[in-house]
Each structure stands twice: as structure tokens, then as C-alpha cells.
Amino acid sequence: MITRSNLAEQLREYQIRSKHDWASVSFFSSTSSNITTSRVDVVVFVIWELVILAFLVFSVVSLYFKHIRLAFILVCITILLLLCMKITKQVRLARKKKRRMLLPLSM
Secondary structure (H helix, E strand, O other): OOOHHHHHHHHHHHHHHOOOOOHHHHHHOOOOOOOOOOHHHHHHHHHHHHHHHHHHHHHHHHHHOOOHHHHHHHHHHHHHHHHHHHHHHHHHHHHHHHHHHHOOOOO
């Protein structure tokens, strides 16, 4: 007989099996969540991280050539990108959580 606890256990096992923890996504996350990340999310966050790394490298290079103003601007842009990445991730996770709460447990 199918009971609610069996369905909840099957759902939990499915979520554990389908979870993809990549180092880049979990590095920037404040907490490790039980919500699975899709491949598109992972690709987007890897691209964001590469852009952030490029800005940091350019700021160090500009400091080397004694362009302090340019280095300061690049560091500010990098910090803004980090904040945008955090906000985007929180919004996506909130949407996913809200969508999952609307589905019945049997699905």
C-alpha cells in the first residue's frame, strides 16, 4: 500500500540521486541547499565566475601598471557582479521552492 511516508521517502531518494554538487556553485553558496541545481544554472554560474575572475585579474594587472583608478573601478564592478550573482541565485532558488510547494506530494 502506498502511504504518504513512502512517497516522501521516494521523493527524498530521487532528490539525492539527481543532485549535482559542483564545486563552483557550492563555493559561492552561503548554505548547501537540498534543492537540486539544473545544468543551465551551473553553466550560468560558471560563466559568472569566469567573468569575475577576469575582472580580478585585470584589476591586478592595472595595479601593476600603476593605474589605481582603473583597478578600483574593476574591483567595484567585481563586487557588484558577486552581489548580482548571489541575488540571482536566491531568486531562482525561491522560485523553485515555491513551484515545488505548489505540486502535490504524489507528483
